[in-house]
Amino acid sequence: MDEMRFSESVTARLQEGVLVVAIDNPPVNALSAHVRSGLAAALDHAAGEPAVTGLVLSGAGRTFIGGADIREFGKPPAEPQLPALVGRIEAFGKPVVCAVNGAALGGGCEVALACHGRIAGGKASFGLPEVKLGIVPGAGGTQRLPRLIGTVAAVELIGTGRAVRADEAVALGLADALAADPVAAAIAAVREQAGRPLRRTGELAVPAADSAALAAAQAKVVAKSRGQAAPAEAGRLVAAAGQLGLERGLAEERATFVRLRDSVESAALRHVFFAERAAGKVDKLDGVSPRQVGTVGVVGAGLMGSGIAVSALVGGYRVVALEQTPEAAVDGRVRMAGLLDKAVQSRRLTGEARDACFARLETTAEAADLATADLVIEAVFDDLAVKTDLFRRLDGIVAPDAILATNTSYLDPDAIAAATAHPSRVVGLHFFSPANVMRLVEVVDCAATAPGVLASALAFVKRLGKLPIVCGVTEGFIGNRIFSAYRRQAEFMLEDGALPHEIDAALEAYGFPMGIFAVNDMAGLEIAWARRKRQAASRNPAERYVKIADRLCEAGRLGRKTGLGWYAYPDGKRTDDPAVTAMIEAARAAKGITPRPFTAQEIVDRLLEAMADEGRALLAEGIAARPGDIDLVMINGYGFPAHKGGPMFAAGQDEKRLA
Known part of the structure; x- marks a missing residue:
């Protein structure tokens, strides 16, 4: 019929x-x-x-x-x-x-x-x-x-x-x-x-x-x-x-x-849904086709590099992972095998798919083996001299049209690109740890990045099943810049009268999986400390600066890895530490600050305002294209509760209530 x-x-x-x-x-x-x-x-x-x-x-x-x-x-x-x-x-x-x-x-x-x-x-x-x-x-x-x-x-x-x-x-x-x-x-x-x-x-x-x-x-x-x-x-x-x-x-x-x-909650989640559909869309890339990428090079096979390599393998790419020594290359291969095995155990990957991934993996200590790579991602120590030296060496190894990507968290990718023979092929790909699990990737559009290179980076991230957010060059990009802003506000409240566990409890009640001080302990306090020391000479002496985190680091309290940070970790369990309270009280006394109590609502309001203010600055500077992009970064990279819509959405709701 x-x-x-x-x-x-x-x-x-x-x-x-x-x-x-x-x-x-x-x-x-x-x-x-x-x-x-x-x-x-x-x-x-x-x-x-x-x-x-x-x-x-x-x-x-x-x-x-x-x-x-x-x-x-x-x-x-x-x-x-x-x-x-x-x-x-x-x-x-x-x-x-x-x-x-x-x-x-x-x-x-x-x-x-x-x-x-x-x-x-x-x-x-x-x-x-x-x-x-x-x-x-x-x-x-x-x-x-x-x-x-x-x-x-x-x-x-x-x-x-x-x-x-x-x-x-x-x-x-x-x-x-x-x-x-x-x-x-x-x-x-x-x-x-x-x-x-x-x-x-x-x-x-x-x-x-x-x-x-x-x-x-x-x-x-x-x-x-x-x-x-x-x-x-x-x-x-x-x-x-x-x-x-x-x-x-x-x-x-x-x-x-x-x-x-x-409800506002549903409006927030719909906002997130539509923001994801808009993410990765760049007006200047209309009509620009991505390059073909078949082989991905990853320099550094530590935790971050291994996660990136496994993501690329699962995405169907051939991967060449480079380490400094043959022994480190073997260790990297073992690490990647373990990540693939965990994916099988959690049913995110079949045994056959795991075997196919492993067959596409080459680990090596010979930089010349990267010659076949269409895209090379560095995941080495976050030091400008180390990264620029690496990119200069890569110039002489990879093809002239191969793409070079930096995974830096805070360094200036324009400075890294300027050290190469072809700055137009350099792009930022800021993965979040663990890279094989976290969805978010900040795709950094550098000053000289060619449109075809940016389009290729976006296509690569999407093929990994991850969420690409395009941003411009600024210290910390979108996520770490906002995180730094609200961490500063949290430390101001420490001096003014709050304690770490009170701030963390307020954030967790709002919907964050962990409070900011617990997160800092988990990530390690030495990374931000090193950054603060780099910035010391250029810091405006008129700006408020809280030294409590520096004092913790000077005392060897670097977070969970040392068993002591903002908290103590006897038997691995987080507990409040009177020694930290004493440090905070000493810092207040040194500045003549009389502490006052904070309500949970006041804590949350001040932190949300700090995030939104920094987000507005990022939009004004053209670093972020849309408020929704900022919200997606904070939700997918920093634990902001999705049902609150992100800091920019939440700020908009506050403005509506006050209107």
Whole structure:
């Protein structure tokens, strides 16, 4: 039979008496208004056509349905709305089976839950990630999923937003079967069900759950949420599915969805979502194509270099890692093997993929082996003389069109580039440690960086699955410059009357995973100390300067690695240290400062203001292109809670409240 078209994105064909519906709304088959109307029209056709025994819902391309259409966010809802469409699918008088060929996420998963059968292809995945946008599923996900997989498993999946692959979906009971050809298997399932009582998910009883196990699952989700509201609400709604009928449960879910959707928290997470879509877009690169990069050189196989090398291997590149001696090269190879093994253990990599990565790795102590590299990233000691000498040597080894990237945290990449024969091929790639885990990479557009080199650096970072944020040259780039500004403000408060544990507690209550002084101890205090000593001669004597951190370093308190820093670490556990309090009190006395108490709110307000002020300066100087870029750096590199939107978003909310 010829193809039938029900909307611009929904078509169907009749096969063996089954109406096989295809959703084709690239790139992810989002549930746009024309998709919803097309599905409704397909149901109308099937209901009125005796020759149609049932329907199969499928997605064109590599996705089943990727969720809502983000272009409709903030607009009046268009009919049919998703909850009504999902309800109609479940109540339909003929069997409806979905053939899930790829991702069924958000509303796509809710459509699948409402079907009378779910066949998963090998690349299928199912997930309800709404909590990542500060909301809960709004079309029955919290009420139907527990009826299939139980409340404990549903709390974990919905509360974390985690997606499950096809095999786990079948094991849980979310999908009915796994098939190499899900459409053919779904057609067979429709024909088998035709004329029989249909298994409607909403009519199933919620399996009885152990109350202690359910409470533990809810508590675990809340503990991971760092104060975000949506995960706790999702857990509450899932639990309610076992106590309320479907109709009441759906009404409670929808009311919660609307309330959360209109919250500042959800606005913050949507801001982050859209900021990520804009990140890496550079106007001057329109029409500029990246160069081909096949082999990546990494100079330095320590913790940072090994992490960068493993990221490149997982991204599919051939890697040549250079160390100073053959022994160090062997140690680097062992270190990289360990990182790849950990990725296999955590199921982020298969054993076969690990072996393929290792086969593409060469470790060496011979600099000449970098001659084949299209891109060389240095991860050596952060010293200007060391890095400039290295880049001069690389000039004579790599091809003239090879790209040279510096991973410096604080040094001037323009000075490094100026030491080379071809400054236009130098770019900054500031990875965050551990580089094989952290998503963020600051891509530094140096004064002489050629557009093609910048485009190539962006393409490289994206292929690694990381988040590139383009910035200009300034000491510390975006992240470390803001971190330095709010660290200074934290140290001012130390002198004025607060203590490290009070400041850290306020930040952690706000949503940071660790407070700033605990973070400093973990990173090591000597790095910032060395920087302060470099800057001493040029420091404005009229500016306020706090010497407490210097005194800690002079006393050998360099952080966790020495067992003493801002805190003491007996048996590895962080504890407040009276010796630090004494140092702080001595510093106050030396300046004649009478200490005063600080509330947690005042601490947070002052630190957020310091971050936002520095962010505004970065925007004014053209170092950062967008406020959202600054927010993404602080969220992905420094633990700023995503559900607060980042320092620039938070400052905007404060301005709205004061307006």
